[in-house]
Amino acid sequence: MAVITAAGLSKTFGSRRAVDALRFEVGKGEVFGFLGPNGAGKSTTIRLLMGLCRPTAGAVAVLGLDPVRDGAAVRRQVGYLPGELALHPRLTGGQHVRYVARARGLTGLGFADTLADRFGAVLDRPVRTLSKGNRQKIGIILAVLARPEVLILDEPTSGLDPLMQTEFERLVRELADDGRTVFLSSHELDQVQRMADRVAIIRDGQLVVTDTVAGLRQSAPRTIEFAFTGPADPGWFSAIDGVRVTGSGLRQLTLAVNGPVAPVLRAAAAHDPVDITARPADLDELFLAYYRHDPAKEPADAR
Amino acid sequence: MRADVTRLDLRLRRRSLLGFTAGMGLYTLIVVALYPQFKNSLSLDQLTRHDSAIAALFGATGTLTSPAGWLNANIYANFLPLIMFLITISYGAACIAGQDEDGTLSLTAALPLTRRSILLQKSASLAAQAVLLGAATMICVVAGHGFGLAIPAAHLGGITIAVILAGIDFGLLGLSIGCWTGSRGTAIGIASAAAAASYLISSLAPAIGWLRPARYASLLYWSVGNHQLTSGLTATAFAVLAATGITLLTLAGFGFRRLDLR
Numbered sequence: 001m002a003v004i005t006a007a008g009l010s011k012t013f014g015s016r017r018a019v020d021a022l023r024f025e026v027g028k029g030e031v032f033g034f035l036g037p038n039g040a041g042k043s044t045t046i047r048l049l050m051g052l053c054r055p056t057a058g059a060v061a062v063l064g065l066d067p068v069r070d071g072a073a074v075r076r077q078v079g080y081l082p083g084e085l086a087l088h089p090r091l092t093g094g095q096h097v098r099y100v101a102r103a104r105g106l107t108g109l110g111f112a113d114t115l116a117d118r119f120g121a122v123l124d125r126p127v128r129t130l131s132k133g134n135r136q137k138i139g140i141i142l143a144v145l146a147r148p149e150v151l152i153l154d155e156p157t158s159g160l161d162p163l164m165q166t167e168f169e170r171l172v173r174e175l176a177d178d179g180r181t182v183f184l185s186s187h188e189l190d191q192v193q194r195m196a197d198r199v200a201i202i203r204d205g206q207l208v209v210t211d212t213v214a215g216l217r218q219s220a221p222r223t224i225e226f227a228f229t230g231p232a233d234p235g236w237f238s239a240i241d242g243v244r245v246t247g248s249g250l251r252q253l254t255l256a257v258n259g260p261v262a263p264v265l266r267a268a269a270a271h272d273p274v275d276i277t278a279r280p281a282d283l284d285e286l287f288l289a290y291y292r293h294d295p296a297k298e299p300a301d302a303r
Numbered sequence: 304m305r306a307d308v309t310r311l312d313l314r315l316r317r318r319s320l321l322g323f324t325a326g327m328g329l330y331t332l333i334v335v336a337l338y339p340q341f342k343n344s345l346s347l348d349q350l351t352r353h354d355s356a357i358a359a360l361f362g363a364t365g366t367l368t369s370p371a372g373w374l375n376a377n378i379y380a381n382f383l384p385l386i387m388f389l390i391t392i393s394y395g396a397a398c399i400a401g402q403d404e405d406g407t408l409s410l411t412a413a414l415p416l417t418r419r420s421i422l423l424q425k426s427a428s429l430a431a432q433a434v435l436l437g438a439a440t441m442i443c444v445v446a447g448h449g450f451g452l453a454i455p456a457a458h459l460g461g462i463t464i465a466v467i468l469a470g471i472d473f474g475l476l477g478l479s480i481g482c483w484t485g486s487r488g489t490a491i492g493i494a495s496a497a498a499a500a501s502y503l504i505s506s507l508a509p510a511i512g513w514l515r516p517a518r519y520a521s522l523l524y525w526s527v528g529n530h531q532l533t534s535g536l537t538a539t540a541f542a543v544l545a546a547t548g549i550t551l552l553t554l555a556g557f558g559f560r561r562l563d564l565r
Contacts (some may be wrong), residue, residue: 013563047563047564047565050413052412052413052563052564053407053563054561054563054564071417071418072415072416072417072420073415074416075413075415076415078413080413082406082409082413084406084407084565085406086405086407086409086410087492088311088315088410089408090315090409091314091315096410099307099410100410100414102307103305103307103308103411103414103415104414106416133500138497140412193313215306276454277431
């Protein structure tokens with residue numbers, strides 16, 4: 001059963017369409033990465049999942065419940081970290097933790113203490129005196145505190161140093177292994193590649209692709225560079241499906257190749273190549289192509 | 304009903320609330336302590352006795368040097384409502400719209416609470432702030448018995464309840480506008496303008512004939528402008544103030560339900 005379902009989910013603010021007919025499902029125990037450039041609609045989608053704003057059209061369900069109509073019931077089982085975390089400046093991290101714990105009906109704070117130790121969070125000083133990274137640690141503790149069934153995290157590692165980012169990745173993996181579902185948005189591609197089971201990319205409010213990381217990697221273009229003894233002609237490869245010439249010199253050609261390489265090698269062999277360099281699938285390049293809305297670089301089978 | 308949100312908001316406003324309350328209490332004690340100096344001043348009485356406009360502007364009830372007139376002119380007709388509205392309107396505008404603007408509302412909105420519960424808890428915080436200021440002022444006035452300022456307990460209690468209710472009403476007006484617009488500035492602006500208009504109507508209506516019918520639209524008239532210190536709080540006035548609060552709370556509920564939070 002899907003833990004999170006969006007079906008034709010749309011939201012407009014005035015005349016601006018923030019998200020448009022989103023359709024995706026997230027299964028139990030899955031880590032789902034939600035990627036997109038700034039302003040693509042990631043945070044709006046997350047606010048819709050949390051019931052913080054109402055959809056203009058379509059439907060969304062979290063654990064089978066409507067986040068607007070059954071908001072309290074949904075949020076009882078969901079931990080949330082907003083993208084722009086704002087804490088009360090005069091309160092300490094500990095006071096924030098106790099507030100959330102009381103409101104969630106938690107009796108013990110043992111897990112919060114464990115998390116604070118693990119992340120080195122400062123809980124005894126007013127939030128206004130803390131760095132962004134230290135505030136973010138408090139936000140992570142507040143989201144995970146009640147060990148919710150679902151975690152919805154908007155740019156969770158923003159401001160964290162690399163050590164803490166790694167610790168956070170470990171925490172997410174442990175929670176997922178424990179059967180909890182994690183929906184996280186980010187624009188840090190490397191991190192999402194490492195953490196997510198599946199990835200969705202949103203651009204201009206629309207989903208452009210949803211796939212596993214392995215599936216995306218398969219559809220990402222490989223780069224092949226040839227050096228020839230004589231002048232190289234880009235036209236030699238123009239008739240081959242899934243091949244695009246991305247660079248050319250007097251005796252060199254660089255190709256982006258989707259699909260089998262045999263036709264490329266056959267075409268190259270006819271022109272006496274003297275050297276060949278092949279690089280593996282470049283997922284970053286694929287993501288950036290989606291981000292930039294560069295249809296020529298997007299593999300057709302992943303769209 | 305849980306009170307975590309109420310407690311948090313009271314904690315966040317603790318310093319300013321205690322500061323305003325202490326300041327109001329100190330001012331009240333000074334006014335009370337000065338009464339013996341003025342209670343036999345004939346010239347002060349003549350200032351208002353023959354000029355209804357001056358009496359109206361002072362908010363004087365009967366003679367200015369009577370206990371009720373002295374308290375009305377110096378505390379209940381102007382200064383206490385001013386401080387009360389300052390506290391309640393600023394909180395009403397900040398507790399939903401302001402916290403949404405600065406992002407801190409998401410901490411509460413992500414909790415397993417219905418919007419109705421959040422709204423009721425914030426309204427409880429608003430009421431607690433109004434009660435603290437009103438009660439502190441009343442206690443300081445009671446101390447005035449020692450300075451010859453004797454006011455019947457029922458009348459003093461009545462006007463205290465009325466000022467508290469008016470404060471809650473204007474706070475709820477700010478809260479409601481904040482829930483409908485999501486803008487703290489708009490909420491403060493409109494609620495403050497309504498409070499100022501209410502004050503002007505209530506204070507000038509006795510002196511300006513054509514304005515007199517409009518006094519029924521003024522919450523200040525129903526709370527402090529209708530001889531409450533000398534005649535007590537009427538059931539009609541109480542009903543108007545309470546019904547206004549319930550109506551504004553209901554409107555805030557509708558607005559908050561449809562407000563998109565950040």
